[in-house]
Amino acid sequence: MKCLVIVAHGSRRQASNEEVKMLAAKVEKNLPEGFSGVEIAFLELASPSIEEAIDGCYKAGASELLVLPYFLSAGTHVAKDVPHEVAKAMDKWPDKSIDIVPHIGSLDSMTKLILSVCD
Amino acid sequence: MKCLVIVAHGSRRQASNEEVKMLAAKVEKNLPEGFSGVEIAFLELASPSIEEAIDGCYKAGASELLVLPYFLSAGTHVAKDVPHEVAKAMDKWPDKSIDIVPHIGSLDSMTKLILSVCD
Incomplete structure (x- = not known):
């Protein structure tokens, strides 16, 4: 089974x-x-x-992971840091499959989501 | 006429x-x-x-502004900084109408946007 991993930046504010x-x-x-x-x-x-999240998914029996960078623009975090952390985690799981999809801000339907506030 | 003002954080990276x-x-x-x-x-x-953006809209003839905080979670920027900057700008436009809508990460359809990567 596939598992979706949403990667957010993380905040000092626990509420975020x-x-x-x-x-x-x-x-x-x-x-x-x-x-x-x-x-x-x-x-x-x-x-x-x-x-930790990737390890958890595979240990729970996931066969394939989809990683969604939950970032609005393609800064260093999206371009380098997230792929680097994913690659590091995958060293332990050479037989498993993983895919990093484009960051949330670049998805086609973001335009539609923004436009929903005009309704 | 109404104008939509999308307020993003801003980055040192011009590409962002x-x-x-x-x-x-x-x-x-x-x-x-x-x-x-x-x-x-x-x-x-x-x-x-x-x-500057608010001034620009009103000078161009907008009667009403809708401000969308383009932030994923409700940190200090959303809770305090954006409303503070908006209030400061509005001191100059006492007869105009403005509305700050919830930040993009809290909109109902964000769930749908995330799920679109699973298709």
Whole structure:
């Protein structure tokens, strides 16, 4: 089964981290067939780390992971830090499959989401 | 006419700021009736500032502004800094109307946008 890993930046404010966790819980309730769960991971300042989340998914039996960088623009975090942390974690799982999708700010439907405030 | 003001954090990386500007241009092409345009504003590190964007909209004839905080979680920027900058700018425009909508990460359809990567 596949697992979606939402990678957020992480904040010193616990409420911000909780907000992302609550969003992940909502996403999990609506997962399409073929997906077994959603994990949240934080690049910095909060846990679980990317490595901990990836380990957790594979240990729980996931065969394939989809990593969504939950960032609005393609800065260094998206271009370098997230892929680096993912690659580091994957050293332990050479037989497993993982895919990093484009960051949330670049998804086609972001335009639609913004436009929803004009309704 | 109404104008949508998308307030992003702003980055030292010009490419990140350009990414938000390009997104705003896409949004502008699909505005519903009643909206005359989209302006981008940056809280810090880039220009135009919130005040400059608000002044620009009213000088261009906007009657009403909708401010969308383009932030993923409700940290200090969303809770204090953006409203503070907006209030400061509005001192100059006592007869005009402005509304700050919830930040992008809290919009209902964010769940749907995240789920789109699972298709």
